[in-house]
Amino acid sequence: MSKNLNIVIAGLGTVGTASIKLIEKNKDIFSIKSNLNIKILGIFAKNKSKSRSFKKNRYKWYDDPFKMIDQYNVDTVVELIGGEKGVAKDICYYALKKKKNLITANKALLAHEGYNMAKIAEENKVKIGFEASVAGGIPIISTLKRSFKGIKINKITGILNGTSNFILSNMLDEKNEFKTSLKKAQKLGYAEQKPENDLNGLDTLHKILILSGIAFNKQIDLKKVAFSGIKNLTKADIFFADRLGYRIKPLGIGCFEKSKLRLIVAPFLISKKKELANVNNNLNAIIINANKNNKNILIGEGAGGDPTSISVVSDLINLHSNDENEFMYGSSHKKLKKINPSNFFLNNNSFFIRAKIYDKPGAIAAISTILKNFSISIKSLFQEQTNKKLFNIVILTHKCKKKSMDSATTKLNTCHFLKEKAVIMQVLHV
Amino acid sequence: MSKNLNIVIAGLGTVGTASIKLIEKNKDIFSIKSNLNIKILGIFAKNKSKSRSFKKNRYKWYDDPFKMIDQYNVDTVVELIGGEKGVAKDICYYALKKKKNLITANKALLAHEGYNMAKIAEENKVKIGFEASVAGGIPIISTLKRSFKGIKINKITGILNGTSNFILSNMLDEKNEFKTSLKKAQKLGYAEQKPENDLNGLDTLHKILILSGIAFNKQIDLKKVAFSGIKNLTKADIFFADRLGYRIKPLGIGCFEKSKLRLIVAPFLISKKKELANVNNNLNAIIINANKNNKNILIGEGAGGDPTSISVVSDLINLHSNDENEFMYGSSHKKLKKINPSNFFLNNNSFFIRAKIYDKPGAIAAISTILKNFSISIKSLFQEQTNKKLFNIVILTHKCKKKSMDSATTKLNTCHFLKEKAVIMQVLHV
Numbered sequence: 001m002s003k004n005l006n007i008v009i010a011g012l013g014t015v016g017t018a019s020i021k022l023i024e025k026n027k028d029i030f031s032i033k034s035n036l037n038i039k040i041l042g043i044f045a046k047n048k049s050k051s052r053s054f055k056k057n058r059y060k061w062y063d064d065p066f067k068m069i070d071q072y073n074v075d076t077v078v079e080l081i082g083g084e085k086g087v088a089k090d091i092c093y094y095a096l097k098k099k100k101n102l103i104t105a106n107k108a109l110l111a112h113e114g115y116n117m118a119k120i121a122e123e124n125k126v127k128i129g130f131e132a133s134v135a136g137g138i139p140i141i142s143t144l145k146r147s148f149k150g151i152k153i154n155k156i157t158g159i160l161n162g163t164s165n166f167i168l169s170n171m172l173d174e175k176n177e178f179k180t181s182l183k184k185a186q187k188l189g190y191a192e193q194k195p196e197n198d199l200n201g202l203d204t205l206h207k208i209l210i211l212s213g214i215a216f217n218k219q220i221d222l223k224k225v226a227f228s229g230i231k232n233l234t235k236a237d238i239f240f241a242d243r244l245g246y247r248i249k250p251l252g253i254g255c256f257e258k259s260k261l262r263l264i265v266a267p268f269l270i271s272k273k274k275e276l277a278n279v280n281n282n283l284n285a286i287i288i289n290a291n292k293n294n295k296n297i298l299i300g301e302g303a304g305g306d307p308t309s310i311s312v313v314s315d316l317i318n319l320h321s322n323d324e325n326e327f328m329y330g331s332s333h334k335k336l337k338k339i340n341p342s343n344f345f346l347n348n349n350s351f352f353i354r355a356k357i358y359d360k361p362g363a364i365a366a367i368s369t370i371l372k373n374f375s376i377s378i379k380s381l382f383q384e385q386t387n388k389k390l391f392n393i394v395i396l397t398h399k400c401k402k403k404s405m406d407s408a409t410t411k412l413n414t415c416h417f418l419k420e421k422a423v424i425m426q427v428l429h430v
Numbered sequence: 431m432s433k434n435l436n437i438v439i440a441g442l443g444t445v446g447t448a449s450i451k452l453i454e455k456n457k458d459i460f461s462i463k464s465n466l467n468i469k470i471l472g473i474f475a476k477n478k479s480k481s482r483s484f485k486k487n488r489y490k491w492y493d494d495p496f497k498m499i500d501q502y503n504v505d506t507v508v509e510l511i512g513g514e515k516g517v518a519k520d521i522c523y524y525a526l527k528k529k530k531n532l533i534t535a536n537k538a539l540l541a542h543e544g545y546n547m548a549k550i551a552e553e554n555k556v557k558i559g560f561e562a563s564v565a566g567g568i569p570i571i572s573t574l575k576r577s578f579k580g581i582k583i584n585k586i587t588g589i590l591n592g593t594s595n596f597i598l599s600n601m602l603d604e605k606n607e608f609k610t611s612l613k614k615a616q617k618l619g620y621a622e623q624k625p626e627n628d629l630n631g632l633d634t635l636h637k638i639l640i641l642s643g644i645a646f647n648k649q650i651d652l653k654k655v656a657f658s659g660i661k662n663l664t665k666a667d668i669f670f671a672d673r674l675g676y677r678i679k680p681l682g683i684g685c686f687e688k689s690k691l692r693l694i695v696a697p698f699l700i701s702k703k704k705e706l707a708n709v710n711n712n713l714n715a716i717i718i719n720a721n722k723n724n725k726n727i728l729i730g731e732g733a734g735g736d737p738t739s740i741s742v743v744s745d746l747i748n749l750h751s752n753d754e755n756e757f758m759y760g761s762s763h764k765k766l767k768k769i770n771p772s773n774f775f776l777n778n779n780s781f782f783i784r785a786k787i788y789d790k791p792g793a794i795a796a797i798s799t800i801l802k803n804f805s806i807s808i809k810s811l812f813q814e815q816t817n818k819k820l821f822n823i824v825i826l827t828h829k830c831k832k833k834s835m836d837s838a839t840t841k842l843n844t845c846h847f848l849k850e851k852a853v854i855m856q857v858l859h860v
Contacts, residue, residue: 022580022721030580032647033761038580131577137724139577146576147561147569149751150452150460150468150743217462275729278708291452294567294737299705299727307724313580321579331463 002030002037005320008068010091011080012045012052015105015132018305019078019312020054026313034317042068046087065091069098076101076316080132084108096120096128101319103312105132108197111206115219118333128328129315134207135160135284137307138300139314144214145330148290153215155255155289157428160207162282162302163191163198164230164250168267169280171238172247178234189304190282201229201250205265208252211286212263214329216256219336220263226343227265236386237354237423240394241269244352244380247277248425255289255345263341268428269352276428348399349429350379355393355412355422356386363417367393370411374404390419396427432460432467435750438498440521441510442475442482445535445562448735449508449742450484456743464747472498476517495521499528506531506746510562514538526550526558531749533742535562538627541636545649545766548758558758559745564637565590565714567737568730569744574644575760578720583645585685585719587858590637592712592732593621593628594660594680598697599710601668602677608664619734620712631659631680635695638682641716642693642771644759646686649766650693656773657695666816667784667853670824671699674782674810677707678855685719685775693771698858699782706858778829780809780857785823785842786816786849793847797823800845804838806830820849826857 009016023038030036043056044065062068065087069077077095079102081088089109095102097120104110110117110133121128131141135158144153159165163185170181182199185191197203205227209220230250241248246269253264270277275297279285284302289295301307319326329336357363364383371378380396397405405424413421439446453468460466473486474495492498495517499507507525509532511518519539525532527550534540540547540563551558561571565588574583589595593615600611612629615621627633635657639650660680671678676699683694700707705727709715714732719725731737749756759766787793794813801808810826827835835854843851 026580026582029582032765033579035761138726139573142577143569143573146748147572147744148740149463149747150456151740152456152459275708278705291736291740294731294740296568296728296730299729300725306721310578310581310721310724314577317579318576331465335462 002035005036005038005075005316006041006073007038007076007078007316008042008044008071008074009040009078009080010044010065010068011082011088012043013080014305015308015312016045016080017053018309019080022309022313024054030317034321036317036320038316041071041074044068046081066094069095069100074100075320076103078312078316079104079106080312082106082108084112089113092117093120096124096126099124099126101127101129103129103132103315103319105130105308105312107133107203107206107210111209111222114210114213114328115333115336118328121328122333127319127326129319130210131311131315132308134210135286135300136162136302136304137310138284138286138298138302139311140211140286140298141214143298144211144288145326148288149330151290153288153290154257154292155253156208156211156215156286157251157253157276158208158211158286159249159276159279159284160252160286160302161198161204161250162284163195165280165284166190166282168230168233168238168248168250171235172242175235199229199231201227201265204229204250204252208254208263208265212254212261213336215254216261217329217331217336218261218339220261220339220341224340225263225265228267230267232423233267236392240354240392241352244396245272246270246427247272249276249279251428257346260346261339261341262343262345264343264345266426268426270428274428344402348401350399350427351397351405352425352427353395353397353422356419357391357393357417358419359389359391360417364393366415366417367395367412370408371395371397374408376400376404376408432465435466435468435505435746436471436503437468437506437508437746438472438474438501438504439470439508439510440474440495440498441512441518442473443510444735445738445742446475446510447483448739449510452739452743454484460747464751466747466750468746471501471504474498476511496524499525499530504530505750506533508742508746509534509536510742512536512538514542519543522547523550526554526556529554529556531557531559533559533562533745533749535560535738535742537563537633537636537640541639541652544640544643544758545763548763551758552763557749557756559749560640561741561745562738564640565716565730566592566732566734567740568714568716568728568732569741570641570716570728571644572748573728574641574718575756578718579760581720583718583720584687584722585683586638586641586645586716587681587683587706588638588641588716589679589706589709589714590682590716590732591628591634591680592714593625595710595714596620596712598660598663598668598678598680601665602672605665629659629661631657631695634659634680634682638684638693638695642684642691643766645684646691647759647761647766648691648769650691650769650771654770655693655695658697660697662853663697666822670784670822671782674826675702676700676857677702679706679709681858687776690776691769691771692773692775694773694775696856698856700858704858774832778831779859780829781827781835782855782857783825783827783852785852787821787823787847788849789819789821790847794823796845796847797825797842800838800841801825801827804834806834806838
């Protein structure tokens with residue numbers, strides 16, 4: 001009585017392997033909940049000889065992923081290789097052009113090519129499922145597309161990078177320096193061996209761009225967005241923020257107000273009383289503000305094979321069960337207007353400044369004069385000796401213009417008594 | 431170019447009014463996101479003369495809701511009257527039998543009649559949207575139905591009654607007794623004038639039963655579930671729990687393990703470190719445990735016109751846009767097996783006991799002997815004088831069998847030195 005859903009899978013890393021295991025394990029659940037029998041008609045990965053934690057010989061191996069897709073009875077192609085270029089990209093486009101539904105977790109590709117992929121999918125009357133591309137096991141794509149269909153979304157605020165969130169949590173919990181916490185994250189499988197894109201904010205940028213495209217129905221140019229990550233933060237920042245009543249969280253924020261789209265990717269200070277401040281370790285979280293005052297928060301595991309495979313499998317079933325042509329961004333790519341985002345908030349904001357300075361007389365006077373000259377007033381200030389010759393000066397400002405703060409920062413960084421560039425972070429006021 | 435979606439609305443209270451206003455305000459968003467033009471072909475409420483905060487004369491008023499539904503071009507009937515009997519029930523069944531899609535926020539009706547309604551809807555090839563019936567603006571129904579389609583859900587834990595959650599939060603924050611906080615809740619619109627079903631747990635029962643039906647694909651008999659609410663809790667309970675490191679939260683829990691469904695509706699003690707402990711005031715929250723270790727948390731406003739109308743409008747659009755016959759409980763009513771739920775956890779649990787006793791010698795000895803006789807060991811105990819003649823004795827037990835605790839409670843309540851029945855609550859271990 002069940003219908004067959006025939007799929008092929010390209011990419012057999014953590015998520016690919018977990019997806020295959022989930023499909024094997026849950027056959028009875030598919031038939032109860034969706035009347036489907038998922039059949040894997042082929043698998044492909046770059047490295048055939050690598051050992052995998054599922055029985056490879058149960059499935060037909062293809063050395064050529066395009067031949068695998070060419071099988072006439074394939075309904076859906078699952079791409080779990082990753083990367084915005086190379087074979088992953090080729091597989092995605094090939095699948096769409098061959099009129100196959102596509103499931104992908106490839107956030108980098110989607111951030112670069114998503115709108116074009118939506119166009120190709122529409123032209124070929126197939127669908128793209130990408131729940132697994134953002135926030136692992138949290139069903140954020142589906143929620144944005146389905147649960148706010150007649151509603152204006154005002155703002156999306158997310159902790160979208162589990163690696164960064166884990167490191168900052170661990171620095172606080174275990175009083176570690178950045179490098180020690182990074183090593184621990186790598187040991188636990190929360191950070192890759194080459195974690196650059198996670199630590200510099202690029203991964204968060206990819207994800208908030210994908211979510212913002214859906215939430216605001218806009219076509220956003222990736223290249224126009226500034227981003228910063230956690231890689232320059234030190235234990236001192238974590239503990240000074242703590243003393244001031246804040247946690248530091250790596251955020252991606254998209255908001256649409258007064259016809260302007262704002263995209264901001266940076267670590268922020270968040271009051272300990274706020275929900276996001278208490279989302280720790282490798283968890284992700286997203287706040288959706290809609291219809292002005294409505295707020296919804298989703299929290300869950302943002303990465304890893306098990307949670308992400310839930311998103312892959314849900315997409316598989318939903319794409320197939322649903323007759324209607326569900327658009328990738330919730331509406332046709334033709335309706336997605338191009339927009340250039342700004343990289344700062346409309347309203348004034350408070351800032352956290354930490355400057356490491358040589359013990360020279362007049363340093364505080366100099367810094368406070370710079371701030372005064374740009375009309376920035378100080379809310380808290382403290383100074384602490386780190387060793388014989390060096391001090392940390394930490395300042396929390398009252399709300400001021402981003403522009404003033406940028407100018408003050410430039411000026412500040414020219415001071416001869418600074419050991420290194422000052423660390424500047426915004427405070428999340430919401 | 432837009433298609434018309436023709437609806438009629440029965441019930442013009444908080445949610446009905448907010449839904450009409452949202453439909454009026456968001457015309458342009460519907461056309462961008464869904465290509466639909468929602469037209470209201472008729473409105474009905476019990477009281478025609480009552481003033482409403484929208485312009486009634488924009489819409490055709492019907493004194494007879496059935497005549498309103500009879501219009502040949504009505505696509506969807508929206509029922510926002512509420513109540514498991516009377517005209518609300520009649521309208522729902524009439525709509526389904528007339529082959530109209532139905533949107534309803536009527537949790538009491540759904541808890542009593544949901545499975546039968548699913549049957550009638552399937553027979554008539556129409557759909558029922560009921561996102562607004564549980565947790566207001568949180569898209570929990572859609573999430574359970576769509577995002578865990580191939581996945582086994584193990585457990586649902588929810589703060590589902592905003593009234594109760596507000597009262598308990600307020601008792602702690604403002605050091606109020608129950609009655610004062612209830613009055614405040616009523617003043618702020620968070621509690622009805624007749625709040626019995628909110629305070630005795632029945633409202634939570636209705637909601638967790640609806641969610642459990644979807645999550646576990648079972649048909650659950652409402653009459654087989656025990657429930658208790660917050661109405662007997664006092665300021666003393668709140669502050670003793672606080673001192674022990676806990677918050678008290680009104681929970682509905684459904685879990686399926688070892689072929690048994692467990693449904694529990696009661697206030698629980700939750701460690702302050704846990705997520706649900708920090709969901710305060712009128713907020714609702716739901717934790718979904720799936721595929722053994724996966725955890726997703728949704729937090730948002732659980733009641734009120736604005737949030738709930740978002741769910742109504744999303745349902746309106748989703749039901750209409752989707753060609754596929756989406757089953758009410760995620761799968762056909764024919765597949766929903768009947769099951770008798772148990773009312774207690776499989777595993778042992780800790781308990782909080784507060785007994786108000788007259789100042790008589792030997793009371794503590796008597797209580798601790800009773801516990802000892804049922805093999806219940808004490809983790810913490812303290813005693814505090816409330817006035818010249820009365821004491822509160824508070825005990826936190828180690829984990830023990832529910833059955834032992836029930837027997838001990840029965841015995842305890844026979845003690846002559848007790849002023850009133852002891853308050854007993856479970857601790858949430860997860």
